[in-house]
Amino acid sequence: MPLIVTGSVAFDSVEAPTGSVQRVLGGSCTYFAAAASFFAPVRIVAAVGDDFDRAHLTTLARFPNVCVEGLETRAGSTTFAWGGKYHEDMNIRETLFTELGVLAEAPPATPANYRDSRYVFLANNHPSVQLDLLAQFPTRAIAVADTMDLWISDAKPELTKLLSQIDGVVLNDQEATQLTGVRNAITAGKRILEMGPTFAVVKKGEHGCVLVHRDGVAALPAYPAEKVIDPTGAGDSFAGGLMGHVASRHTAEHFGGEPVSFDMLRTGLARGTVIASFTIESFSLDRLASLSANDLNARLDEFRGVVAVD
Amino acid sequence: MPLIVTGSVAFDSVEAPTGSVQRVLGGSCTYFAAAASFFAPVRIVAAVGDDFDRAHLTTLARFPNVCVEGLETRAGSTTFAWGGKYHEDMNIRETLFTELGVLAEAPPATPANYRDSRYVFLANNHPSVQLDLLAQFPTRAIAVADTMDLWISDAKPELTKLLSQIDGVVLNDQEATQLTGVRNAITAGKRILEMGPTFAVVKKGEHGCVLVHRDGVAALPAYPAEKVIDPTGAGDSFAGGLMGHVASRHTAEHFGGEPVSFDMLRTGLARGTVIASFTIESFSLDRLASLSANDLNARLDEFRGVVAVD
Numbered sequence: 001m002p003l004i005v006t007g008s009v010a011f012d013s014v015e016a017p018t019g020s021v022q023r024v025l026g027g028s029c030t031y032f033a034a035a036a037s038f039f040a041p042v043r044i045v046a047a048v049g050d051d052f053d054r055a056h057l058t059t060l061a062r063f064p065n066v067c068v069e070g071l072e073t074r075a076g077s078t079t080f081a082w083g084g085k086y087h088e089d090m091n092i093r094e095t096l097f098t099e100l101g102v103l104a105e106a107p108p109a110t111p112a113n114y115r116d117s118r119y120v121f122l123a124n125n126h127p128s129v130q131l132d133l134l135a136q137f138p139t140r141a142i143a144v145a146d147t148m149d150l151w152i153s154d155a156k157p158e159l160t161k162l163l164s165q166i167d168g169v170v171l172n173d174q175e176a177t178q179l180t181g182v183r184n185a186i187t188a189g190k191r192i193l194e195m196g197p198t199f200a201v202v203k204k205g206e207h208g209c210v211l212v213h214r215d216g217v218a219a220l221p222a223y224p225a226e227k228v229i230d231p232t233g234a235g236d237s238f239a240g241g242l243m244g245h246v247a248s249r250h251t252a253e254h255f256g257g258e259p260v261s262f263d264m265l266r267t268g269l270a271r272g273t274v275i276a277s278f279t280i281e282s283f284s285l286d287r288l289a290s291l292s293a294n295d296l297n298a299r300l301d302e303f304r305g306v307v308a309v310d
Numbered sequence: 311m312p313l314i315v316t317g318s319v320a321f322d323s324v325e326a327p328t329g330s331v332q333r334v335l336g337g338s339c340t341y342f343a344a345a346a347s348f349f350a351p352v353r354i355v356a357a358v359g360d361d362f363d364r365a366h367l368t369t370l371a372r373f374p375n376v377c378v379e380g381l382e383t384r385a386g387s388t389t390f391a392w393g394g395k396y397h398e399d400m401n402i403r404e405t406l407f408t409e410l411g412v413l414a415e416a417p418p419a420t421p422a423n424y425r426d427s428r429y430v431f432l433a434n435n436h437p438s439v440q441l442d443l444l445a446q447f448p449t450r451a452i453a454v455a456d457t458m459d460l461w462i463s464d465a466k467p468e469l470t471k472l473l474s475q476i477d478g479v480v481l482n483d484q485e486a487t488q489l490t491g492v493r494n495a496i497t498a499g500k501r502i503l504e505m506g507p508t509f510a511v512v513k514k515g516e517h518g519c520v521l522v523h524r525d526g527v528a529a530l531p532a533y534p535a536e537k538v539i540d541p542t543g544a545g546d547s548f549a550g551g552l553m554g555h556v557a558s559r560h561t562a563e564h565f566g567g568e569p570v571s572f573d574m575l576r577t578g579l580a581r582g583t584v585i586a587s588f589t590i591e592s593f594s595l596d597r598l599a600s601l602s603a604n605d606l607n608a609r610l611d612e613f614r615g616v617v618a619v620d
Binding site: 217308 | 399494495496497514520526527528529530531532534535536538573576577580610613614615616618619620
């Protein structure tokens with residue numbers, strides 16, 4: 001069942017206590033798709049400039065489950081570029097620069113043969129753009145969106161409209177608090193459900209995640225990682241693992257418009273957690289590109305032991 | 311198998327966004343013992359002043375599994391009193407006053423018939439006092455200690471000596487970082503094991519806990535609580551649930567000096583997590599005093615669902 005993600009494909013420049021890289025492949029769409037592809041086939045809709053070269057395409061091609069037919073290369077434009085610096089405490093990140101490039105232009109077009117996509121993830125973007133993209137998938141079963149502080153403060157009406165049209169939202173704890181005015185992650189999640197979605201996933205970085213769903217609450221710690229090279233893309237990878245799991249498990253009987261079940265999402269949290277734990281072990285997509293299904297399953301088994309209650 | 315705890319029995323005055331109380335029963339020993347008593351019989355060794363009245367004893371008596379024979383009432387002295395204030399963000403607490411009272415005098419004597427205690431928890435105190443207390447339990451099977459920032463900075467040699475003589479340590483994330491110079495909780499835990507203990511439990515408050523053991527790593531989120539009235543005593547209650555579980559499960563074959571197993575501690579984390587989730591639902595011991603075994607087991611079952619991976 002086709003999963004689709006819309007968002008950014010970017011050149012990331014990262015300075016961290018563990019090293020630095022210049023203009024490596026990154027972006028919300030890229031991390032999401034690479035992570036999701038371990039669970040289900042995934043289509044991407046994004047635009048890049050004509051500075052996006054063969055080397056970057058070769059990296060994407062290392063994820064055979066990612067369909068890049070919807071990756072639009074726009075002549076005369078430049079690829080979105082982001083530069084960031086992580087502090088000694090790698091939970092603290094500052095943005096050094098953004099070069100919007102194609103992101104300042106019209107959104108990418110969705111190929112006609114992608115319109116049958118059933119599972120839609122709208123990575124962080126202006127909620128008006130997310131709404132336009134959402135409308136392009138009329139037969140979707142489940143739509144989930146990410147957002148960011150900028151849109152919560154500057155585009156609240158559009159974001160509110162988006163929330164009324166989607167099934168779930170994935171956002172970090174500060175964003176959940178900003179959106180609802182509530183500090184407690186569970187209570188904030190419940191307030192978000194009052195805005196429309198069936199579920200909200202609150203990401204807490206190294207402290208794990210919380211799922212607030214109409215039918216229950218789930219929570220997991222992060223995988224207990226010691227080797228953190230670059231946290232960039234962890235949140236998008238988490239969302240990719242979660243949605244990839246949903247796309248792989250969502251069965252025919254759910255297709256009648258029934259909201260996505262608590263159990264399916266709950267089990268997706270662990271997949272998102274584990275795939276994100278690999279993302280942070282390298283810069284860019286390096287670790288994900290070398291990851292095997294065996295590596296993934298072994299760590300998922302290990303994680304079962306980490307959180308076992310008995 | 312007898313579990314014993316040494317620490318403070320205190321009068322707590324708490325100001326919080328949820329209300330305030332004056333001179334209610336508190337203290338590390340009290341919270342630990344009340345929580346542990348749901349899992350195993352527990353003995354306390356602590357001193358109070360002659361201002362410790364019948365009402366406080368009546369509260370303690372609501373926990374029939376707590377033996378108060380080692381609670382020394384010292385004529386002419388006053389009970390340790392602590393005053394604290396929680397901010398809107400209840401993770402932030404400031405101490406308003408401490409009146410040491412009996413804590414400034416000689417430590418309490420351990421009753422002769424307590425010397426056969428097998429499971430020893432040394433709640434936060436000067437490590438020299440903890441070392442003296444430890445020596446009073448020559449046939450112990452397992453000894454675990456808590457500590458605090460003050461002793462890490464001002465009594466490091468004594469603390470180092472203590473760590474070389476105990477099986478485990480329970481401390482919060484800032485303390486683990488202060489003790490080791492390492493921010494990552496897992497790596498910090500491993501450094502602590504190099505100082506002697508078989509395991510370290512790092513408490514992260516609302517973000518849960520991490521167990522680093524010679525045989526593995528475990529982690530759990532906190533119980534997803536919305537109703538937080540007063541976080542005071544949560545960490546001591548957590549330790550009580552953990553140690554109560556260990557005392558109830560530790561079987562005869564371990565008595566030959568074998569270190570406490572990873573599996574036993576791992577399963578204890580969830581008990582500590584769940585019992586602490588009740589402590590924070592009221593001021594003082596109110597919620598624990600009305601807690602039934604059914605309440606506890608129902609929440610433990612619920613928590614299994616919260617962290618289930620499948």
